[in-house]
Amino acid sequence: xxxxxxxxxxxxxxxxxxxxxxxxxxxxxxxxxxxxxxxxxxxxxxxxxxxxxxxxxxxxxxxxxxxxxxxxxxxxxxxxxxxxxxxxxxxxxxxxxxxxxxxxxxxxxxxxxxxxxxxxxxxxxxxxxxxxxxxxxxxxxxxxxxxxxxxxxxxxxxxxxxxxxxxxxxxxxxxxxxxxxxxxxxxxxxxxxxxxxxxxxxxxxxxxxxxxxxxxxxxxxxxxxxxxxxxxxxxxxxxxxxxxxxxxxxxxxxxxxxxxxxxxxxxxxxxxxxxxxxxxxxxxxxxxxxxxxxxxxxxxxxxxxxxxxxxxxxxxxxxxxxxxxxxxxxxxxxxxxxxxxxxxxxxxxxxxxxxxxxxxxxxxxxxxxxxxxxxxxxxxxxxxxxxxxxxxxxxxxxxxxxxxxxxxxxxxxxxxxxxxxxxxxxxxxxxxxxxxx
Numbered sequence: 001x002x003x004x005x006x007x008x009x010x011x012x013x014x015x016x017x018x019x020x021x022x023x024x025x026x027x028x029x030x031x032x033x034x035x036x037x038x039x040x041x042x043x044x045x046x047x048x049x050x051x052x053x054x055x056x057x058x059x060x061x062x063x064x065x066x067x068x069x070x071x072x073x074x075x076x077x078x079x080x081x082x083x084x085x086x087x088x089x090x091x092x093x094x095x096x097x098x099x100x101x102x103x104x105x106x107x108x109x110x111x112x113x114x115x116x117x118x119x120x121x122x123x124x125x126x127x128x129x130x131x132x133x134x135x136x137x138x139x140x141x142x143x144x145x146x147x148x149x150x151x152x153x154x155x156x157x158x159x160x161x162x163x164x165x166x167x168x169x170x171x172x173x174x175x176x177x178x179x180x181x182x183x184x185x186x187x188x189x190x191x192x193x194x195x196x197x198x199x200x201x202x203x204x205x206x207x208x209x210x211x212x213x214x215x216x217x218x219x220x221x222x223x224x225x226x227x228x229x230x231x232x233x234x235x236x237x238x239x240x241x242x243x244x245x246x247x248x249x250x251x252x253x254x255x256x257x258x259x260x261x262x263x264x265x266x267x268x269x270x271x272x273x274x275x276x277x278x279x280x281x282x283x284x285x286x287x288x289x290x291x292x293x294x295x296x297x298x299x300x301x302x303x304x305x306x307x308x309x310x311x312x313x314x315x316x317x318x319x320x321x322x323x324x325x326x327x328x329x330x331x332x333x334x335x336x337x338x339x340x341x342x343x344x345x346x347x348x349x350x351x352x353x354x355x356x357x358x359x360x361x362x363x364x365x366x367x368x369x370x371x372x373x374x375x376x377x378x379x380x381x382x383x384x385x386x387x388x389x390x391x392x393x394x395x396x397x398x399x400x401x402x403x404x405x406x407x408x409x410x411x412x413x414x415x416x417x418x419x420x421x422x423x424x425x426x427x428x429x430x431x432x433x434x435x436x437x
Contacts, residue, residue, distance in 0.1 A: 005040035006321045009069035012081035013044040013053045019310040021055025035321035043069045070094045077101040096120045103316040105132035111209035118335035127329040129316035134207045135160050135285045137308025138301040144214040151291030153215040155255040160207045162283035162303045163191045163198040164230050164250040169281045172238050201227035201266040208252035216262050218342050226347040227266035240402045246270035247278040263348020269436040270355050353435040354405045359398040359428040362389050366425040377416035380406040398427035
């Protein structure tokens, strides 16, 4: 084993960074054996350097100035754990220019600036490792870049936001309202005080941008990914989905279509009960990957939290120390400056089954009017649910009518619903969710 330590600069010694420092101190021997050399935190960046941190970080080892860490000749790899775009982008680019390798958990940064950052790494001959940026402790980056290298990836469907999955689990299992489930997620620390980026699908879109780069060689930013969050979901739809034999999950999906275009998107989808993705509960994550050689695979585990995320950060540090990261980085060619012949992308799915909820006046012929509109657009009905009106419902109170379609073209469906919503018997905009097969 090489006796020379790998000097590490932690930019951000909060929940995750502190756990990384603590594990390097308590599990240093085991990690050093796997890395082929000792791993040592040289400096840490914090807001308040006067307060001691885990891993024995105190005194001159702590600073509020990230530039001091980047400039320190003892630091060989900078671990960026700030999150967000500013100053994280400046930190990473400065570290690469200074000849340091970078380990990051920052999915937003790579989703928005991956091309710039990877170009800078190639110019400097350094690496960017980012296992912790997607799905916490699940080694999906390693799997897509190395373990599944023999495969052409045909499709992936991923639950990669633990906050949303916790909320959906609470809404389904305990019939909580969205507001109550979110409040509980915040009380338990699963959701931020401002949960917008989680519940509107942005966080999931960031992660999907990274996954499609690895799986399909496609460079996209968050703006290229159509996304719908869970913040408008109603418990009513989760109940009807369950009655039909489905769970509702916020999925990031990407599929290589027959014409070579990658269809991608983020939205709540119906997933058949009893399948692995439907069974993912609470704050857990799962990524289903279909390869042409291996077939159907599933990666499952905790997608957030200090220990799972630190596990991935430390795995990247071991790979940097022993040289695996450099070899992989050189051949993968991620986020190329010139897109070349990368596949085109479009919103997906272009063709699938749909769950539709119409809020209608309970009048004779209402179903027939709706069926006629759908039929004119080539959309076939597979099943219908319409319960008797409640005792408190008046004659003008709208009642739910649930339709499941056969395979339908998404463009035709949008046109059909726009026409149907103009019918006099329909009282609210129709709700629609795609079905994940």
